Amino acid sequence: MSKTRIVILGAGYGGMITSKRLGKLLKAGEADVTLINKHDYHYLTTELHKTAAGTEPDSKIALPITQFIDQEKVTFKKGTVSSIDYSGNKVLLEGGEKVNYDYLVVSLGFHVSTFGIPGIKEHAFEVRSFRSSKTIYHHIQRQFALYKEDEDPSRLTFVVAGAGFTGVEVVGELVVKLPELAEEYNIPFDKVRIVNVEAAPTILPGSADAAVDYASRILDKRGVEVKTSTKVLECKEDNIITDNGDLPSRTLIWTCGVQGHHLFEGTGIETVQGRAVVDEYLRIPTLKNVFCIGDNSYFKTGEKTPLPPTAQVALQQAPVCGDNIVGTIRGTELRKFEYHHKGSVASLSEHYGVGEVGGALLKGKIAAAMKKVIGYRYLFFLGGPSLMLKHFFGGGTSLAKVAAKQQG
Ligand SMILES: Cc1cc2nc3c(=O)[nH]c(=O)nc-3n(C[C@H](O)[C@H](O)[C@H](O)COP(=O)(O)OP(=O)(O)OC[C@H]3O[C@@H](n4cnc5c(N)ncnc54)[C@H](O)[C@@H]3O)c2cc1C
Numbered sequence: 001m002s003k004t005r006i007v008i009l010g011a012g013y014g015g016m017i018t019s020k021r022l023g024k025l026l027k028a029g030e031a032d033v034t035l036i037n038k039h040d041y042h043y044l045t046t047e048l049h050k051t052a053a054g055t056e057p058d059s060k061i062a063l064p065i066t067q068f069i070d071q072e073k074v075t076f077k078k079g080t081v082s083s084i085d086y087s088g089n090k091v092l093l094e095g096g097e098k099v100n101y102d103y104l105v106v107s108l109g110f111h112v113s114t115f116g117i118p119g120i121k122e123h124a125f126e127v128r129s130f131r132s133s134k135t136i137y138h139h140i141q142r143q144f145a146l147y148k149e150d151e152d153p154s155r156l157t158f159v160v161a162g163a164g165f166t167g168v169e170v171v172g173e174l175v176v177k178l179p180e181l182a183e184e185y186n187i188p189f190d191k192v193r194i195v196n197v198e199a200a201p202t203i204l205p206g207s208a209d210a211a212v213d214y215a216s217r218i219l220d221k222r223g224v225e226v227k228t229s230t231k232v233l234e235c236k237e238d239n240i241i242t243d244n245g246d247l248p249s250r251t252l253i254w255t256c257g258v259q260g261h262h263l264f265e266g267t268g269i270e271t272v273q274g275r276a277v278v279d280e281y282l283r284i285p286t287l288k289n290v291f292c293i294g295d296n297s298y299f300k301t302g303e304k305t306p307l308p309p310t311a312q313v314a315l316q317q318a319p320v321c322g323d324n325i326v327g328t329i330r331g332t333e334l335r336k337f338e339y340h341h342k343g344s345v346a347s348l349s350e351h352y353g354v355g356e357v358g359g360a361l362l363k364g365k366i367a368a369a370m371k372k373v374i375g376y377r378y379l380f381f382l383g384g385p386s387l388m389l390k391h392f393f394g395g396g397t398s399l400a401k402v403a404a405k406q407q408g
Pocket residue numbers: 009010011012013014015036037038039042043045046047048049079080081082107108109110127128129165166169293294295296309310311312313314345346
């Protein structure tokens with residue numbers, strides 16, 4: 001009898017931890033596991049705001065995948081998934097290669113929602129992947145260089161749309177980096193504007209009033225122009241049109257929302273905002289051999305509201321997904337997924353942060369430190385104490401230079 005084939009799509013938080021779990025649980029020769037990802041590096045999506053602003057070296061954000069998987073049990077394949085044939089149990093990769101599976105894990109992460117607003121797709125920048133974030137940093141640097149030639153003020157107006165967690169984290173890094181760039185290019189910093197536009201009446205919509213007040217004060221103190229109750233209506237190459245006036249700018253960083261992956265479109269799989277509805281075992285109910293986790297999945301069972309697309313959810317789902325694949329192969333009882341919310345923290349630069357953990361409001365340096373602890377904890381899970389310590393002492397990994405050059 002041929003060996004069971006397990007294929008995992010996407011080496012983000014969900015895919016990496018599922019691979020590790022399967023590597024740990026499967027006996028030698030029990031199944032073939034293949035992990036497929038666009039790039040041969042795993043990037044820390046929750047840190048991409050630092051790549052976008054250039055405040056963290058690439059070596060700390062993009063890590064070589066093969067270093068963190070058990071290569072005796074898991075094979076890594078670099079490839080971009082173009083479609084999935086669910087009835088034929090096949091994954092199609094760009095270039096035409098087909099990969100057959102008996103069990104599939106879909107963990108391909110998010111796509112950015114543009115809500116059909118004109119010009120966003122063409123002119124705005126996305127904090128979506130390592131590469132898209134790196135593009136933002138190169139663009140920002142270029143605006144400083146070009147300002148020296150034409151003194152066009154739109155070059156030095158940097159606008160972040162969305163003041164949710166991702167938006168304020170991007171702004172928090174820009175307030176650190178832009179003064180450094182101004183100095184490097186010998187441009188007075190008072191020529192630089194950082195604007196944060198939010199459609200809701202406050203920043204961090206949905207957060208406690210005290211968190212909103214604190215974050216608003218910090219951003220104000222750092223010179224950020226916060227424009228709440230303001231909707232972006234159109235983005236042009238050198239102008240952003242809002243319902244509260246125009247913002248002449250060549251940099252709109254769009255952090256206004258995410259949706260699931262387009263790979264479910266036209267497949268008949270039930271989706272909500274592009275996320276596949278999954279059952280309590282994290283399977284697609286009509287396809288019991290297909291599991292879906294992280295930002296791709298829409299999990300509501302037993303919850304008042306669907307779980308948000310966060311790393312915290314992906315990281316809790318991944319081990320359950322691994323256990324349930326092994327349980328299905330061995331015919332043992334499956335685990336129901338239960339989510340335990342541990343809190344959420346946004347950094348507002350290196351030294352400030354805000355959020356709630358265990359129901360308590362955290363702010364300032366404690367919150368910033370907590371955000372770092374959460375990051376180190378993940379690195380510990382991924383690569384053990386050596387990876388965590390390497391990052392703590394400023395090391396990182398050597399693949400990042402390769403990653404920075406790779407396109408796609
Ligand atoms: C700036 C920022 C800050 C955040 N901060 C937090 C936070 O503090 N806490 C929190 O809980 N969440 C946070 N999030 C959200 C969190 O990062 C996501 O929810 C999480 O990354 C989802 O994990 P995932 O495994 O589903 O997908 P991802 O981690 O996005 O991984 C998806 C992987 O699939 C690959 N891929 C995509 N398409 C293809 C394809 N067609 N073929 C092959 N490979 C493909 C990608 O390259 C990537 O490696 C943040 C997000 C951002 C952008």
